[in-house]
Amino acid sequence: MRLFSYKQTHDTGFAPNPFGLTLTLATCKPLIRKHKHVGDWIAGFTSIELSGTAVGEERLIYLMRVGEKLAIADYFHDPRFADKIPQLGRRGAEYKAGDNIYRPLGPGAVLPEQFEQLENPNHWAGNGPSQFDLLRDLSGRSVLIADEFYYFGRNAIALPFDVRPAVPRGQSGAGKLSSEALAQRCVDYIRKHYKPGRHGVPHQWPEDTNSCGIKSCSAAKPVSPQKPRASRATCGSS
Numbered sequence: 436m437r438l439f440s441y442k443q444t445h446d447t448g449f450a451p452n453p454f455g456l457t458l459t460l461a462t463c464k465p466l467i468r469k470h471k472h473v474g475d476w477i478a479g480f481t482s483i484e485l486s487g488t489a490v491g492e493e494r495l496i497y498l499m500r501v502g503e504k505l506a507i508a509d510y511f512h513d514p515r516f517a518d519k520i521p522q523l524g525r526r527g528a529e530y531k532a533g534d535n536i537y538r539p540l541g542p543g544a545v546l547p548e549q550f551e552q553l554e555n556p557n558h559w560a561g562n563g564p565s566q567f568d569l570l571r572d573l574s575g576r577s578v579l580i581a582d583e584f585y586y587f588g589r590n591a592i593a594l595p596f597d598v599r600p601a602v603p604r605g606q607s608g609a610g611k612l613s614s615e616a617l618a619q620r621c622v623d624y625i626r627k628h629y630k631p632g633r634h635g636v637p638h639q640w641p642e643d644t645n646s647c648g649i650k651s652c653s654a655a656k657p658v659s660p661q662k663p664r665a666s667r668a669t670c671g672s673s
Contacts, residue, residue, distance in 0.1 A: 437475045438618035439467065439610030440602045442482035443496055446588060446638040448532035449557040451479065451497055453586035453633050455518045458499050461510060461534040462558060462568070465575030466609040475501045476622060477579065477610065480602050481591050485638060493602050494591035496638075498625055502582025507550070508539040510578040521555040528640050531556050537573065547573045585625050590635030598624040 441464065448454065450463040460468060460477065467477060480493035488494060510516055519535040536558065538551045547570050552558065558568035594600075598620045600613040613621070636644060 436615050436618045436622070437472075438478060438600050438613045438621060439471065439475065440478040440480060440600050440613065441467070441607045441610045442485075442493060442603060442605070443479045444482055444484040444606070445557075446479075446485055446496055447557060448528065448588075448637040448640065449534055449555075451499065451586070452519060452532060452534040453497065453584065453588075454529050454532065456515050457502075458497065458581040458584035458586055459510075459516070459519065459534060459578055460499070461507070461519075461578040462536065462572045462575075464608070464610075465571055468575035468577050468579055470609065471501055471579065473501050473504060476618060477501065478600055478621075481638075482606075486591070490604050492593070494593050495587060495625075496591045497584065497586040497588075498622070499579070499581040499584040501579050503580040504577045505580060506545075507537050507573060507576065507578060508544045511535055511538055521553060523554060523556070528637075528644055532637075534578075537569075545576075583631055585629050585631060586633045586635070588633070588635035588637045589640070591638075594621065594624070 445463075451458050451460045471477065476498065478498045479496040481488040481496060482493065483489065486494075505513065511520075516535050518530075519533040521533040521536060522530040525531070533555070536553045536555045538553055540549050540551055544550055550569070550573060552564035552569045558565050558572065560566070598617075600617055600621045601611045603611040
């Protein structure tokens, strides 16, 4: 078992995106998306920049097991993730937080110039696409798709010392690797105390919103990404 931890400076529901079919990491953290493998665990923690959390007191925002890796072009065209394309005209923060923002301009798209960045609230330069974010995001090449995840968001949890994985003191592009034994203790603890799915909303959502951004919504329960189904609104049913 391999578990890699990093600290988040943003938590908007975009990277990771815990909505729709399951949690995905499709943007930011290019080294993690490029080099981690199916079966690896990824953990995101709070930071001073995000929540004022001091070094050594970071809380767990999310934990995911990588169940699948998709090329970015394949992710865009996969019907399982159509509802992760940002829907800026819809009411509700969840629909605007979609991470499926890179439309391939033709078959076999791999290079940055072969993609179009869709308008979105997170990686956008105000008056048009953000070339900086486009180049960084596409350098990761892949999207990580969870087959098991626990997302706490604003309700990020403090882990007991004996199950707390190795957390970098600062930012870590590739994530900090825990020992196999510690990784197993951490995962076992989370599985024992929490059900898979969402247990909170993103830190950077308005205080009066909840899991779908507009009204009371139940927590999402992840579905195996190997079983496609028609896209649907997640509010109240995911």
